[in-house]
Amino acid sequence: MLSVEKLTKVYRTGDTALTDVTFTVPKGQVVGLIGPSGAGKSTLIRCVNRLVEPTSGAVRLGDLDITRLRARDLRRARRRIGMIFQEYALVERLTVMENVLSGRLGYVPFWRSFTRRFPGPDIARAFALLDRVGLSAHADKRADALSGGQRQRVGIARALEQEPDLLLIDEPTASLDPRTSRQIMRLIVEICRESGLPAIINIHDVVLAQQFADRIIGLQSGRVVFDGPPAQLTGDALTAIYGAEDWTAMRQSAADDAEAEAEERDEARKMLRAL
Ligand SMILES: Nc1ncnc2c1ncn2[C@@H]1O[C@H](COP(=O)(O)OP(=O)(O)OP(=O)(O)O)[C@@H](O)[C@H]1O
Numbered sequence: 331m332l333s334v335e336k337l338t339k340v341y342r343t344g345d346t347a348l349t350d351v352t353f354t355v356p357k358g359q360v361v362g363l364i365g366p367s368g369a370g371k372s373t374l375i376r377c378v379n380r381l382v383e384p385t386s387g388a389v390r391l392g393d394l395d396i397t398r399l400r401a402r403d404l405r406r407a408r409r410r411i412g413m414i415f416q417e418y419a420l421v422e423r424l425t426v427m428e429n430v431l432s433g434r435l436g437y438v439p440f441w442r443s444f445t446r447r448f449p450g451p452d453i454a455r456a457f458a459l460l461d462r463v464g465l466s467a468h469a470d471k472r473a474d475a476l477s478g479g480q481r482q483r484v485g486i487a488r489a490l491e492q493e494p495d496l497l498l499i500d501e502p503t504a505s506l507d508p509r510t511s512r513q514i515m516r517l518i519v520e521i522c523r524e525s526g527l528p529a530i531i532n533i534h535d536v537v538l539a540q541q542f543a544d545r546i547i548g549l550q551s552g553r554v555v556f557d558g559p560p561a562q563l564t565g566d567a568l569t570a571i572y573g574a575e576d577w578t579a580m581r582q583s584a585a586d587d588a589e590a591e592a593e594e595r596d597e598a599r600k601m602l603r604a605l
């Protein structure tokens with residue numbers, strides 16, 4: 331379980347990015363973090379693993395107080411936190427397999443990773459993960475030969491290769507087309523459910539967030555102004571997060587999408603049963 335308590339971040343420039351942000355995320359829950367540009371979404375995600383140093387407040391993962399760890403213990407704790415970025419952050423010249431294995435770098439001694447000698451179980455896990463994200467046929471391809479959606483799948487496999495206890499995901503679909511975005515979101519959510527992983531997904535697309543997340547947290551100027559199930563994200567709630575607008579059309583489209591998604595799930599279940 332992740333617990334964030336009264337987290338506050340004031341940057342050196344004087345910008346207050348987060349004020350008293352408090353929430354907990356239980357195992358297997360996928361949180362969609364939404365809010366306008368500059369609301370503090372990336373800052374929040376980065377404070378959780380201290381890529382950005384919080385000004386005050388606490389972040390706990392299980393019984394570990396991340397905010398109090400010194401450098402060495404922090405490095406160890408970060409192994410338990412998988413990050414997936416919008417820009418994929420793959421090593422272009424390495425193969426898909428090597429990129430996934432690089433998720434183990436926090437574990438493998440430097441000289442072994444340098445010679446790219448990974449232990450057998452790490453390699454077996456990497457193959458299984460590539461299979462899970464639908465990329466087993468591409469293991470030997472160079473990362474720069476992949477499409478955006480495939481690259482994001484590699485990013486997901488690499489984060490999971492770390493065997494994390496938490497996933498932090500910053501705008502996973504920002505540079506993907508709508509259909510690929512949905513596939514990537516679905517994959518992330520399915521994997522979190524299967525493995526009981528909690529996840530925070532910072533996402534600009536409210537409809538996608540509503541459709542796939544178990545819970546929505548809305549930030550506005552660094553404060554939590556909404557925290558609840560997607561169905562409770564009413565026009566008023568959206569106005570509190572983003573400001574006044576006519577949200578009717580968007581809410582209708584979210585409702586339609588949610589219905590289509592439920593139908594697809596039912597179909598899949600029926601097919602499985604028929605097997
Ligand atoms: N390194 C930094 N130094 C100073 N101020 C920063 C820094 N990073 C972010 N900020 C400020 O903190 C606030 C929150 O920024 P943040 O990047 O967390 O927002 P965001 O919700 O991720 O926005 P976006 O949707 O545009 O990615 C903004 O006012 C921003 O200008």
Ligand SMILES: [Mg+2]
Pocket residue numbers: 371372373
């Ligand atoms: Mg951001």
